[in-house]
Amino acid sequence: MQRKVVPPPGLLPVAGGGGEKFSGSKVALRPTTPLRDAPSDSPAPNGAPGGAPLSDSGTQGTASLEVPPADSSSTAVSGSAASRSRPHPPASAERTDVQLITTSSEPVERLYGPAHFREADYAAKLGNPGLPPYTRGLHPTGYRGKLWTMRMFAGFGSAEETNARFHYLLANGNTGLSIAFDMPTLYGYDTDDPQAEGEFGTCGVAVCSLADMEVLLEGLPLDQVSTSMTINSPASFVWAMYLVAAEKRGIAWDRLAGTTQNDILKEYIAQKEYIFPPRPSLKLVVDTFAFATEYVPRWNPVSISGYHIREAGATALQELAFTLADGIAYVQAAVDAGLDVNEFGPRLSFFFDVHNDFLEEVAKLRAARRVWAKVMRERFGATNERALWCRFHCQTAGVSLFAEQPENNVVRTAIQALAAVLGGAQSLHTNSLDEAIALPSEKAARIALRTQQILAYESGVANTVDPLGGSYAIEALTDRMEAGCWEYFRRIDAEYGGMVEAIEQSFPQREIADSAYRYQREIDSKERLVVGVNAFTEGNDEPVSIPIHAISEESKQRHLARLRRVRGERDAIHHAEALAKLERVARDGRENTMPAIVEAVRAYATLGELCGVLRMVYGEYREPALV
Amino acid sequence: MTAAAPAEIRRVLIAKPGLDGHDRGAKVIARALRDAGFEVVYTGIRQTPEMIAEAALQEDVDAIGLSILSGAHMTLFPRIVEELRKRGLDDVVVWAGGIIPAADAAKLREMGITAVFGPGSPTTETIAFLRAGGGRSA
Numbered sequence: 197m198q199r200k201v202v203p204p205p206g207l208l209p210v211a212g213g214g215g216e217k218f219s220g221s222k223v224a225l226r227p228t229t230p231l232r233d234a235p236s237d238s239p240a241p242n243g244a245p246g247g248a249p250l251s252d253s254g255t256q257g258t259a260s261l262e263v264p265p266a267d268s269s270s271t272a273v274s275g276s277a278a279s280r281s282r283p284h285p286p287a288s289a290e291r292t293d294v295q296l297i298t299t300s301s302e303p304v305e306r307l308y309g310p311a312h313f314r315e316a317d318y319a320a321k322l323g324n325p326g327l328p329p330y331t332r333g334l335h336p337t338g339y340r341g342k343l344w345t346m347r348m349f350a351g352f353g354s355a356e357e358t359n360a361r362f363h364y365l366l367a368n369g370n371t372g373l374s375i376a377f378d379m380p381t382l383y384g385y386d387t388d389d390p391q392a393e394g395e396f397g398t399c400g401v402a403v404c405s406l407a408d409m410e411v412l413l414e415g416l417p418l419d420q421v422s423t424s425m426t427i428n429s430p431a432s433f434v435w436a437m438y439l440v441a442a443e444k445r446g447i448a449w450d451r452l453a454g455t456t457q458n459d460i461l462k463e464y465i466a467q468k469e470y471i472f473p474p475r476p477s478l479k480l481v482v483d484t485f486a487f488a489t490e491y492v493p494r495w496n497p498v499s500i501s502g503y504h505i506r507e508a509g510a511t512a513l514q515e516l517a518f519t520l521a522d523g524i525a526y527v528q529a530a531v532d533a534g535l536d537v538n539e540f541g542p543r544l545s546f547f548f549d550v551h552n553d554f555l556e557e558v559a560k561l562r563a564a565r566r567v568w569a570k571v572m573r574e575r576f577g578a579t580n581e582r583a584l585w586c587r588f589h590c591q592t593a594g595v596s597l598f599a600e601q602p603e604n605n606v607v608r609t610a611i612q613a614l615a616a617v618l619g620g621a622q623s624l625h626t627n628s629l630d631e632a633i634a635l636p637s638e639k640a641a642r643i644a645l646r647t648q649q650i651l652a653y654e655s656g657v658a659n660t661v662d663p664l665g666g667s668y669a670i671e672a673l674t675d676r677m678e679a680g681c682w683e684y685f686r687r688i689d690a691e692y693g694g695m696v697e698a699i700e701q702s703f704p705q706r707e708i709a710d711s712a713y714r715y716q717r718e719i720d721s722k723e724r725l726v727v728g729v730n731a732f733t734e735g736n737d738e739p740v741s742i743p744i745h746a747i748s749e750e751s752k753q754r755h756l757a758r759l760r761r762v763r764g765e766r767d768a769i770h771h772a773e774a775l776a777k778l779e780r781v782a783r784d785g786r787e788n789t790m791p792a793i794v795e796a797v798r799a800y801a802t803l804g805e806l807c808g809v810l811r812m813v814y815g816e817y818r819e820p821a822l823v
Numbered sequence: 824m825t826a827a828a829p830a831e832i833r834r835v836l837i838a839k840p841g842l843d844g845h846d847r848g849a850k851v852i853a854r855a856l857r858d859a860g861f862e863v864v865y866t867g868i869r870q871t872p873e874m875i876a877e878a879a880l881q882e883d884v885d886a887i888g889l890s891i892l893s894g895a896h897m898t899l900f901p902r903i904v905e906e907l908r909k910r911g912l913d914d915v916v917v918w919a920g921g922i923i924p925a926a927d928a929a930k931l932r933e934m935g936i937t938a939v940f941g942p943g944s945p946t947t948e949t950i951a952f953l954r955a956g957g958g959r960s961a
Binding site: 379380382383385391392393394395398399463467468469507508509595597598599600632633634635709712713716717719720726728729730744747819820821822823 | 842851854863866868869893895897922945946
């Protein structure tokens, strides 16, 4: 059984697994992670209490008068810095009613100054945009050369309805496509599978076979827009459907641009849309690297994703560190399979969340580029400059949106989107104001897109590259993010022997669950205020008119009719042979699986059939229940 | 369990029906309830209505919290209630959390789901609800 008993405190001293960290009084209301507020290259003592006077709760409010001001503790951290500014007057006037911490429960200092960023470190730590370590950006011209891609994630119901939404989005200025699939598709079930009951079209579009993909893409300029597909365990199959659908319209594979998320490791960590066990899943991912490099050179075969890790409750640092650790695992697996890091490296892409804490998020994104460049060069010996690039998509934080006073979500999303832009994102999805309530309505999705357009054309922030670069606070937070990543990488390697092993032993899962619980406790205790949720709730009773976007029965029946037609009309011999071939290739384990998958897709094998073959060969993964 | 069971809720099952793997809320509420003194059993993800009802029976729970974000609640919840009835578990309190539109929540209450907590609900609300008997009459 997958069940696990969580005893109340006092019944059993240790619950085992994730429970033990939270038994008894160990529930943390305040940050328990070591604070890392020193520049990464300085010999900082761990746990320097950078924000000590600020991060204790109300009972010690008056005590903070006697405690040295926040600033002076970092004097100890970087004591060697002669240029360090003198401590400021005591922090007698600081607020103690809420914790002055980031969204990730990290303290921040009252003031950052020249000791946090030395001009002499400019070339090594920042570099101009377009130069390693790419802290300031990948391209010398930034958004002056090319704006970020405004890529709104959409999908619901049947292929016809989602196709219509894409035409609508393109007509409104969307510059890239992003396909959301429904739950059965994400788990590799056909819509009429008993496991798929009730799930048709609610979270995305249902795609069971090439026939659905052909309808989904009808009339869309596949050789002009790039397409992102949020699909993981069955990514090889759905990508093959996209390739064959394009081919049937006469569009050559080398003209297709886009991204398949295809990041299976974060599924075990956070989103839980896994099918097969980790090892064969990694093999499928590496096969797509090789296939893309050879046949679909403009395609990103993976989008190594922190988004779902963050939404599951991780801190900004955990999101960044675990995502890049996943990246390290993919690169290692590909290198082990004989691929050249300089060839596939440039095709890797990333995907980050942007939450509310503006400075922390900008710092996270800038640190992502710096850390990845160092990883690729120092750990994997990459010499191709493009293999050092951390190119990423951002999405604003769904978890930051609330059903209470939902119009306020527009403001949250705008702040988050600004952080993504100032962090240098290559593409961006902005969430709609109604997402804590239902699927986005057309109007809500349009406001979200307009938010990006206002940033791009009215705010002026796209006119200069990395405008926050050199800010003492931003550089200090960027350094702290980087140092935190190295520490997590060290632990993952030293304590587990690598990220796959760490995941198998639930290390990141436990870290994330701890952070999620801490965050909720902060809100419940009102140490953290959330507007309209635990504070400023006047107006919550006003009726909101959010149109609920329901999926029609008619749409489901139309989709099911097409599925039946495919099964009835396809060439049975071609179909059977192609599936048999896929099974042989999968069992053998040496050959690349992609050619056999493409052939089976051409034969109109359904997603359920394709996954069924691999379920038989690879088995299905079950996770231990962990709280 | 019989109809004469006391209203006090001590033992709780947290369950994730359907395919949706968004388990942050389920895990947070499981911990919060445990820390509030309840005995908590968490099913893990991808549970069918039958599996949830069977777990409720075997674990002899007083209440079941259903966590769902996929939108499949109107299909799956009535089936769970039905599976509980089949096993004579009519008196077990069933409540829900997740992305559930208000109109659906009203219908779910009629089916016997005694409370629905949306995103942003403090865990203290759920704790108070269960301590008050979970909308169940003694």
